[in-house]
Amino acid sequence: MTTRPDRIARVRLSSLRLPLTTPISDAKVLTGRQRPMTEIAFLFAEIGSEQGHEGVGFGYSKRAGGPGQYAHAREIAHELVGEDPNDIARIWDKLVWAGASVGRSGLATQAIAALDVALWDMKAKRAGLPLAKLLGAHRDSVRCYNTSGGFLHTPVEEVLKNATASLERGIGGIKIKVGQPDTRTDLARLDAVREHLGEDVPLMVDANQQWDRATAHRMGRAMERHGLVWIEEPLDAYDHAGHAALATALDTPVATGEMLTSVTEHAELIRAGGADVVQPDAPRIGGITPFLRLAALADHEHLQLAPHFAMEIHLHLAAAYRSEPWVEHFEWLEPLFEERLDIRDGRMIVPDRPGLGITMSEQARAWTTETYST
Structure with a gap:
């Protein structure tokens, strides 16, 4: 039939x-x-x-x-x-x-x-099936970290409160923004956050491409004492050689890729050795179809994966990645959907609803x- x-x-x-x-x-x-x-x-x-x-x-x-x-x-x-x-x-x-x-x-x-x-x-x-299951999930939950509470417009006292609130909600890691005109301000804010969190909470920083190579090397060395999970976008997104040199020089992993807009651009970054952690964004590179192509390439090179933004999509894609990834938590998009993602014990849970598990609100x-x- x-x-x-x-x-x-x-x-x-x-x-x-x-x-x-x-x-x-x-x-x-x-x-x-x-x-x-x-x-x-x-x-x-x-x-x-x-x-x-x-x-x-x-x-x-x-x-x-x-x-x-x-x-x-x-x-x-x-x-x-x-x-x-x-x-x-x-x-x-x-x-x-x-x-x-x-x-x-x-x-x-x-x-x-x-x-x-x-x-x-x-x-x-x-x-x-949930999308993660359709793709072939390796896990039913993914480590997650919060970014939205650590932007540079936020006073450090509020950053600390936001970090506490995130951990109490069940989020597993904290990322703060860096890239102040005075690098000493960045280091002071980072010191305060690490002291507040203690040594065991995963902590990341993100310079949003605004350092030059010399500053990135100096700041990377100065931040190594904090045992960061990664330093994100220390250089211009297309400076693959600069990222590769930094990744070689530092013990702290280098993460980048969110601003790249095709699989080809990511392939060039990976070929140059410019990332320990790749951060593709499915909406920016054309959807899930190209994301899966890129994920296969990253997996072949044994790279860590931490998709950028859009957790409602990336949770499923990260759950289908072979090595343990991270998903970025932003609550900004929650008003767009009827459903809410479940977060506990430092992890974001793949919903059991079919598909992405979202409905427009x-x-x-x-x-x-x-x-x-x-």
Whole structure:
């Protein structure tokens, strides 16, 4: 008996903006390269099939680019209609070539990400499995650390309170931002956080690409006494040689990759030996399909994995990575979804709901500024 293939019947795109309670500043703001962040733009994709299966996915932009992602997705969305939703890799190639005139990385593939994620969500729902299980999970929970409580606009006393609150919530590690104009301020803040946490709590720092090579080497050596899990983005994201030299010189692992926008860019970083910890972002590199390609490459090189942001997606992908990864905890996106992720004993629990286990909230609908259906 043969089963008739399912077909994609409809695609709905939504552009929305999530406001942040407090303007957010990291080292890029202090160097004058960016303004404080006050909102995040999201592109949501909802895909339905002829047989009644549905999937939801999303991508985002933290500053400029959100309208561009939406516009590009709107131009290519019709390419999905009539396709078998299970043929995700082929559909990804079709979509990327539909817009190849403007590139096969960056904004062009970020617009595809929401569609790709929605197809994987549908496929896992169709199988009645959490996405991690569909991919082949190595674990049912993943170590998690908090970033949102340690930004540079936050006074150190509040950073300490935020760290305590995160640990009490069940989060396992703490990351703080560095990159102050006066490096002594960074070291003093780090000293205070380490003293507050004690020696046993995993601690990371993130310079958001704002050090030069000499500063990164000096600061890396000065911070080694704190036993950091990693130093993140000490240099420009495309300075692979600089990251490689730093990784060789320091005992502390070097983490980077969140700003790269394709598997090819990550492959160049890995080939150069520029990361002990790779930090891909599925929405930034085009979705789950390219993320899996990159994860296979990173695993082959025995690298640690710590995906950037979007924990609702990355929890599943990290759970399917062979060696023990980390997932970054940001509560910022929680208002977008009806569900909440379970965190306890330092770990984020893979939900037992099928697919990603997320549903767009009424608040997300209220923040929507534009929609398109095909």
